[in-house]
Amino acid sequence: MPSRSSDKLELLQGTLDMLILKTLVFGPEHGHGIATRIRQSTEDALVVEHGSLYPALHRLQRDGFISSKWEKAVDKNREHKYYRLTAAGRRQLVQQQSKWDELVRAIGRVMRPVPEG
Amino acid sequence: MLRQWFTRLTGTHAPSDDDIARELRDHLELDAEALANSGRVKPSDVPATARRRFGNVGNVSESVRDIWRWTWFEQLAQDARHGFRALVRSPAYSVAVAITLALGIGAGASMFSLSDAIHRPFPELQQDKLVWIVQRSPTCPTCDQASPAALAALRTRARTFAAVGTAVWRTTLRTADGSEIVNGFTVSANAFAALGIPFALGHGFAPDADQSAAPKATVLSYKFWHDRFAASRGVVDSVITLGGSPYTVIGVLAKDVVFPTAADVYAPIVPATNAATDYGSRYLELFGHLTQGASLASAVAEARTISAQLGRESPKTDSAWTLVVRPITQYHTDDTVIIERIAGVAVLLVFLASCMSAANLALSRMASRRNELALRAALGVRRWRLARHLLTEALMVSLVAGALGLLLARWGVTAMRDAMPADFAAYVPGWARIGLDARTFAFTLVAAVMAMLVFAAIPAFRATRVNLTTVLSDGGRASTGGAHGTRTRATLVVLEVSIAIVVSTGATLLTRSVRNMMAGDPGVRLDHALVMHLSVPREMSDTARWDFYRRLDDNLRATPGIRAAGVTSTTPLSNNFWGTSFDIPGRAADPGGQRLSAIDQHVTPDYARAAGMRIIDGRGIAATDDARAQRVTVVNQMLAESMWPGLSAIGRTVTIESVPWTVVGVAANVHHGGFDEPVRYTIYRSVYQAAERAGDLAVWTDRDPAAMADVVRRTVARTDPSAAVGGIKTMLDMEARHVSAFRMMAVMLAVLAVVTMTIAVVGLYGLISYGVAQRTREIGVRIALGARPRDILARVGGGALRLTALGVALGVLGAAAFARLLGAMLYGVTATDPRTFFGVAAGLLAVALAAALVPAWRASHVDPTVALRNW
Numbered sequence: 001m002p003s004r005s006s007d008k009l010e011l012l013q014g015t016l017d018m019l020i021l022k023t024l025v026f027g028p029e030h031g032h033g034i035a036t037r038i039r040q041s042t043e044d045a046l047v048v049e050h051g052s053l054y055p056a057l058h059r060l061q062r063d064g065f066i067s068s069k070w071e072k073a074v075d076k077n078r079e080h081k082y083y084r085l086t087a088a089g090r091r092q093l094v095q096q097q098s099k100w101d102e103l104v105r106a107i108g109r110v111m112r113p114v115p116e117g
Numbered sequence: 118m119l120r121q122w123f124t125r126l127t128g129t130h131a132p133s134d135d136d137i138a139r140e141l142r143d144h145l146e147l148d149a150e151a152l153a154n155s156g157r158v159k160p161s162d163v164p165a166t167a168r169r170r171f172g173n174v175g176n177v178s179e180s181v182r183d184i185w186r187w188t189w190f191e192q193l194a195q196d197a198r199h200g201f202r203a204l205v206r207s208p209a210y211s212v213a214v215a216i217t218l219a220l221g222i223g224a225g226a227s228m229f230s231l232s233d234a235i236h237r238p239f240p241e242l243q244q245d246k247l248v249w250i251v252q253r254s255p256t257c258p259t260c261d262q263a264s265p266a267a268l269a270a271l272r273t274r275a276r277t278f279a280a281v282g283t284a285v286w287r288t289t290l291r292t293a294d295g296s297e298i299v300n301g302f303t304v305s306a307n308a309f310a311a312l313g314i315p316f317a318l319g320h321g322f323a324p325d326a327d328q329s330a331a332p333k334a335t336v337l338s339y340k341f342w343h344d345r346f347a348a349s350r351g352v353v354d355s356v357i358t359l360g361g362s363p364y365t366v367i368g369v370l371a372k373d374v375v376f377p378t379a380a381d382v383y384a385p386i387v388p389a390t391n392a393a394t395d396y397g398s399r400y401l402e403l404f405g406h407l408t409q410g411a412s413l414a415s416a417v418a419e420a421r422t423i424s425a426q427l428g429r430e431s432p433k434t435d436s437a438w439t440l441v442v443r444p445i446t447q448y449h450t451d452d453t454v455i456i457e458r459i460a461g462v463a464v465l466l467v468f469l470a471s472c473m474s475a476a477n478l479a480l481s482r483m484a485s486r487r488n489e490l491a492l493r494a495a496l497g498v499r500r501w502r503l504a505r506h507l508l509t510e511a512l513m514v515s516l517v518a519g520a521l522g523l524l525l526a527r528w529g530v531t532a533m534r535d536a537m538p539a540d541f542a543a544y545v546p547g548w549a550r551i552g553l554d555a556r557t558f559a560f561t562l563v564a565a566v567m568a569m570l571v572f573a574a575i576p577a578f579r580a581t582r583v584n585l586t587t588v589l590s591d592g593g594r595a596s597t598g599g600a601h602g603t604r605t606r607a608t609l610v611v612l613e614v615s616i617a618i619v620v621s622t623g624a625t626l627l628t629r630s631v632r633n634m635m636a637g638d639p640g641v642r643l644d645h646a647l648v649m650h651l652s653v654p655r656e657m658s659d660t661a662r663w664d665f666y667r668r669l670d671d672n673l674r675a676t677p678g679i680r681a682a683g684v685t686s687t688t689p690l691s692n693n694f695w696g697t698s699f700d701i702p703g704r705a706a707d708p709g710g711q712r713l714s715a716i717d718q719h720v721t722p723d724y725a726r727a728a729g730m731r732i733i734d735g736r737g738i739a740a741t742d743d744a745r746a747q748r749v750t751v752v753n754q755m756l757a758e759s760m761w762p763g764l765s766a767i768g769r770t771v772t773i774e775s776v777p778w779t780v781v782g783v784a785a786n787v788h789h790g791g792f793d794e795p796v797r798y799t800i801y802r803s804v805y806q807a808a809e810r811a812g813d814l815a816v817w818t819d820r821d822p823a824a825m826a827d828v829v830r831r832t833v834a835r836t837d838p839s840a841a842v843g844g845i846k847t848m849l850d851m852e853a854r855h856v857s858a859f860r861m862m863a864v865m866l867a868v869l870a871v872v873t874m875t876i877a878v879v880g881l882y883g884l885i886s887y888g889v890a891q892r893t894r895e896i897g898v899r900i901a902l903g904a905r906p907r908d909i910l911a912r913v914g915g916g917a918l919r920l921t922a923l924g925v926a927l928g929v930l931g932a933a934a935f936a937r938l939l940g941a942m943l944y945g946v947t948a949t950d951p952r953t954f955f956g957v958a959a960g961l962l963a964v965a966l967a968a969a970l971v972p973a974w975r976a977s978h979v980d981p982t983v984a985l986r987n988w
Contacts, residue, residue, distance in 0.1 A: 031140065032147035050144065051172030055180045058132075062184055064502075068132075080147070081140045 016048065016056050017065075018100060021085065021093040024066060030080035031057060057083060065089035131185035137178050145171060192502075193509065200510030210482050211514060214475045218518035218572065220872050221471025222564045223525025226553070228464040229560045230530050234547030235453055236446045241374050243313055243406075247445035248278060248416055250403035252424075254437040259451055262399045265392040266431070267440060270423050271403065272305070277416040278405035278442070281308040282386060283377050285400075289652050289841040290345070290382075291358035295834025298652050298843025299341070299359070301382035309336070309368075311406050314376060317342075319353045319368030326385040333384065335364040341381035342369045359384070361654045361839060375546045377402055377448075396427065396434040405442065417442045453545055455941050456862060462935060463620055467869050468564070470616045473609045474876040475572035479511070480606050481887055483576045504577045511573030512566070519565030526561070527553055536861040538854045575605065603888065610880045611924040614965065617870070617877040618928025619935050622957045624866035626939055626946055629953065631863045633792075633945030634856050640787035640796075641689045642729025645680075646848035647822045647829065648688040651814040652841045663744075663805055666721055669836045673816065674723075676832055678825055682816045683724025684804060687716070690851040691813075692790045694718070699800065700772040701760050715756060715798035716789055717773075719807045725751075725784070727815045735767045735782035743805040751782040753799040771800065778802065791855040793944040814842060822847045859942060874961065877924070878968045885917050886972035896976050897984025906977035913976050917969030925958050932957070 023029060023037050034057075035048050060066045066089050070079045085093070132140075148167040152158045158166050168174070204211040237244060250271070252263035263282070271280035286301040308314070309321030317339055326334055335357070337346070346352045356363045359382060370376070370383075386401075407416055424440040483490075490503060534551045653662055666684050673682035687694040697717035707713070724730075725737045733754060742749050750771055757766035757780075769780045778800075786796045814833075818825045826845040833842050846854075889896070896909055936948040946953070 030143070030147070032144045032151070036151065049172055050148065050170055051174070051177040054141065054144075054177050055184055058181045058184045080143055081136075 015100070016052070017060060018093065018096045019048075020053075020056060020060060020083075021065065021089055021096070024083060024085045024089070025093065028071075028082040028084040030082050032080075034083070060089070065092050134178075134182065137181050141171075141174055141178055145174075192505075196506050196509035197513065199506060200513050203510055204513065207482065210478060214478050214514050214572070215518045215521060217471050217474045217478070217876065218515060218565075218568050219521035219525060221468040222519055222522030222561060222568060223529060224464045224467045224869060224872075225564050226522055226526035226557055226561045227529035227533065228460055230526070230551050230553060230557050231460065231533060232457055233556060234551040235449050235457055235545060236547075238445060238448045238546040239374075239376065240547075240550070241315060241371065244445060246407045247312065248405045248407065248413065248442045249445055249448045250280065250405055250420060251441050251443065252399055252403075252438050253441055254439070256437065260399070261402060263401050263403050263440065264396050264399045264434075265388060265401060266394055266396040266435075267399075267424075267427060268305070268401055268403060269388075269393040270427055271405070271420070271440070274423050274426075275405070275416075275419055276408065277411035277419045278407045279307065279311040280403055280405045281305040281311050282401040282403050283308065284386060284402070286382075286384065287650070287652070288360040288382070289654075289839075289843075291361070291839070295830070295838050296652070296841035297830075298650050298841045299381040300379075300843075301359075301384065302377065302380050303384050303386040306385045308404075309370075312376070312404060313406065314374055315371040317369045317371045318350060319366070321368055322385050327387055329387050331385070333362060333364045334367045335359060336368045336370060336383040337366060338370050338380055338382070339372045339374065340379075345381075361656070373550070375549070377404065378546055379549070394431075396431040404445075413442070413444060449545055452858070455938075456858060459623070459862060459935075459938055459942070460865060462938065463623060463866055463869050466616045466620055467872055468568075469571075470613050470873050470876045472568050472571040473613055474880055475514075475568070476575050477606055477609045477613075477880050477883065479572055479576040480609075481883060483507075484887075507577040508569070508573050511569045511577070515565040515569035515572075518568065519561050522565070523553065523558070523561050526557065533861060533865070536864070537857055538850065603884075606884050606887075607920055610877070610884050611920055611927065613873070613877040613880045614921055614924025614961065615926075615928035615931055617873040618925055618957060618961055619931040620866060620873045621870040621961065622928075622932035622954060623935050623939055624863065624870040625953045625957055626936055626943060626948070626950065627859065627863040627866055629946045629950075630943045631856060631859050634859065637788070637792045637945075639689055639792070639852065640730065640785050641848065642817065643848040643852055645818050645820075645822055646727075646729065647816040647818065647825060647845060648691070648848060648851060649814050649816075649826075649829070649842045649845040650812055651684060651833070652812065652843070653837070654839045665837050665840065666804060669833065669840075670721060670723060672832050672836050673829070676828060678818050678820045678828060680817045680819050681723050681727040682814065682829075683727040684721040685724045685728070685813050685815055686719040686804075687789060688813045688815060688851070689728065689787050689789060689848070690791070690855055692855075694789050696797075697773055697800070702770050702772060702777075704760070713798070715752075715800045717807075718799060718801050719804045720801055721804055724815060725801075727817045728787075729817065730787060731785040732782050733785050734765065735780070737782050737784070738801060738803045742803045746806075748776065748778045748806050749781045749803070750778040751784050751801040752780055753784050753796070753801075754786050755796055756798040756800070757783045759798075773800070793855075793859075793942075859944075862942065874964070877961070878964055881917060881921065881965050882968040882971065884920075885913065885969045886975070888916070889913060889972045889976040892976075893979055893984045896979045897981040900979060901981040901985065909977040909979075910970075910973050913973035914966070914969060917966060917973065921962055921965040921969075925962055928961075929954060929958055 019038050020034055023034050023041075029037065031053055032050075035050050035053055038048050057066070057068075061068055061083070065086060066083045067086055068081050068083050071082045072079055145164075145167050148170060149163050152163050152166055153160060171177070239247065250263065251261045252267055253260050265282075268280060268282040281304060283302045283304045286303045288299055288301060289296040290299045304322075305311075306322040306324055306326040309316070310324075314321070319336075321336060322334060323331070325331060337352070342348060342352060352366050353368065354365065356365050358364070364384065405416065407413070420440040420442045424435075424438065427440075428436040428438070493503060530551055530553060534548065537548065653665060657665070669684070670682065673679050694716045696714045698712040698714045700713065720738060722738050722740045722742070725732065730737075732751070734757070735751070737751055738749070752760075752766060752771065760766070761769060766780045766783050770777045771780060772778070784799075784801065787799065788794075788796060789799070790797075814829070816822075816825065816829055829845070830842050833840050896904075899909065900906075932954065933949070940948040
């Protein structure tokens with residue numbers, strides 16, 4: 001089911017890390033789960049190319065923001081590699097989020113200036 | 118290996134390739150399930166769709182691997198950059214730590230090369246296959262040498278090793294203008310082949326070379342070949358004259374081979390016909406090479422069995438003696454072991470002290486960097502990362518210290534090697550080779566890394582526990598490192614003080630011992646005196662030899678610059694003499710059955726004058742005391758006083774081998790061994806009356822004795838070209854030979870003592886002044902509330918005193934143990950000498966207090982207004 005690219009939003013450089021960290025706030029998740037969650041919570045507007053997720057996950061792990069462990073899923077007898085946030089990851093998320101908010105506000109002011117009264 | 122270590126250090130493991138593949142595969146499976154469940158894709162298209170959604174699996178796994186690949190290296194480079202900048206920012210600290218550690222590492226590396234040289238006597242040979250075989254008995258627990266019968270038994274019966282024997286062989290080499298003494302060994306014919314000794318030219322002896330009918334063959338050492346024959350290849354197969362007989366040169370040993378000690382020439386042992394039954398004379402040094410598959414333990418057991426057989430075959434001579442097989446690493450004298458052990462303990466202490474001192478410096482610096490570290494921790498730098506950062510910094514300093522330490526070691530090793538006279542070094546095969554090699558470099562590197570761990574582990578461990586809130590809420594001012602940090606530093610200082618006490622006490626004891634030795638009366642003149650070996654052909658008759666001695670005496674007396682010269686069978690301080698048993702008529706036999714024995718010295722009449730012996734009663738040996746005259750002897754004071762206490766010895770009789778000798782004089786005691794050994798009974802007889810051959814010459818000159826050596830050599834050659842002199846030494850050299858090992862140790866310990874003392878004092882000073890700086894406000898308050906400077910001084914000084922006293926107390930305990938180790942090297946001072954112990958303790962206490970007084974005085978003069986203004 002190929003779709004026209006204009007329907008989908010391209011992910012901004014660096015925001016994928018933030019999305020991953022945010023997703024993990026709700027609990028440990030494996031790579032596929034993270035991809036699915038991102039797509040679902042953006043109501044399919046954001047499609048992460050699955051392959052690009054893994055370098056990001058490993059970079060975050062290397063930098064100590066997340067940790068990983070092979071664990072059995074709650075209901076199944078199969079092991080997946082679950083990622084979870086570390087304390088440093090939490091701090092990183094807070095920092096990135098405030099930066100992001102600032103960016104959104106700044107861009108918003110440019111694109112939709114509040115009419116001066 | 119390194120990478121694993123680093124990733125472990127960061128707490129983050131790089132995933133294996135399998136792990137990555139498994140994770141991606143798992144993703145594709147999960148995605149396929151999800152697609153199948155959604156029902157939007159035909160089941161047959163599911164795997165292809167999942168792969169398309171994923172992208173190129175190979176590319177992804179490659180970029181994941183890339184992420185991990187250089188991490189550790191990049192982080193290391195980053196840490197190194199940070200560390201370098203941090204070190205450059207505080208140059209005083211960096212230099213202080215590097216120098217402190219360099220002292221410890223330098224001492225350690227010097228010690229390592231010394232030990233290595235001692236324990237690898239023959240690095241050119243198969244060290245782990247070689248053994249040294251000694252024959253010992255309860256009455257002679259330090260004896261090494263074995264009998265010809267023992268060698269014969271080992272050669273024929275031992276299965277676990279091939280035994281070879283060597284014996285000292287001093288002979289002469291005939292040269293164009295006379296003869297010279299050369300030092301050699303006679304060896305079993307199989308020796309070179311059995312031990313695997315390599316040759317530069319030619320080959321070793323034929324297996325039957327030790328049969329008396331075999332033509333005489335000789336092997337030269339590389340050095341002798343080089344020095345004496347200008348390394349000419351034509352020497353092989355040529356004939357040289359050794360000890361008056363022609364020998365064919367059949368080979369030259371490979372370069373640097375020293376066996377069993379430094380030597381010029383080798384010849385096969387030609388055993389006497391009764392060798393296999395000669396149990397009693399023990400003069401052979403034995404070595405063995407383990408056969409294929411044999412262990413040291415099996416060789417030890419077999420030697421014990423053979424030794425028991427010898428005991429049964431000749432119970433009278435051998436029942437108390439055992440053959441002991443030892444690994445070649447133990448091929449050195451017990452003195453060497455003592456020297457090594459003392460030096461080893463001292464060096465280890467210095468190394469520890471230098472690490473502690475570096476740790477102390479690092480701790481105090483850490484306190485001032487606390488804010489920086491807290492800030493970085495607050496910014497999300499993980500604890501391991503911080504620790505690793507500090508460790509990298511420490512490693513950089515340690516490596517610089519290692520390089521500096523190598524420079525120090527080079528100096529130390531050269532100093533040690535040159536401190537010992539050549540002929541001492543000849544008895545420790547590795548001595549001449551002491552130097553810095555690849556092994557020393559490796560050791561230094563390990564030492565540097567160990568130093569890093571010791572001195573960085575404590576601070577790094579502490580630093581990573583920085584508590585953010587306390588540091589930042591203090592406004593960054595309270596950077597004491599807490600009570601706990603001060604306690605660690607105080608402990609280190611206490612240990613530093615105690616190490617200083619141990620090493621300084623050892624140094625003082627040894628220095629006093631050396632001074633006592635130097636002050637001792639050797640009984641002869643040491644200045645302007647030369648001694649040397651004198652060798653005459655074996656086949657010379659008694660009359661021909663006497664005639665030679667007379668002509669030599671005349672010729673030497675006529676030589677300008679020579680005041681007196683005398684031939685003798687042994688020289689003072691040489692530790693090389695024959696004894697004889699003697700009886701005193703009318704004296705009851707010793708209840709223990711022990712016979713009286715004395716050093717038996719045969720001299721020409723002028724010897725007493727040449728050596729500077731003092732005759733204290735009667736007369737000396739005269740020219741008229743010849744073969745036709747009455748047999749006379751001069752005895753030493755010790756013998757005279759114990760045989761005839763309170764009476765004159767003159768006119769008494771001493772019986773040697775049932776022949777009576779009349780005492781005509783008493784001489785002052787002369788040391789024949791080292792100063793630390795007791796004087797022995799000595800009997801002097803004329804060479805013209807006692808038929809023994811004399812092998813030494815003593816000369817008294819009125820010029821520089823060393824410059825006279827050649828004159829004497831030429832005079833001897835002129836008197837008889839077949840006679841040779843060798844081993845020419847001044848008496849001052851002889852004295853040095855005895856004292857030098859002790860002096861080397863004393864100097865070494867003194868240097869180390871200064872190092873440890875400095876470390877302790879600097880450590881104490883640093884701790885006290887740091888404490889004062891931290892408590893400036895508190896002191897300010899106290900002064901503001903009416904405390905007098907005297908109270909503050911007492912308070913700060915009292916703290917320093919308590920620390921030092923604790924260190925001194927610990928140190929004195931350690932010093933007592935160390936002094937017991939030193940006991941064997943002490944002369945004229947006991948290992949528990951209270952004056953030394955008290956003196957060193959008091960001295961250190963005084964110096965330490967002086968160092969502590971500076972900051973204490975500063976504290977007592979704190980201006981409360983200044984101190985409180987910055988609150």
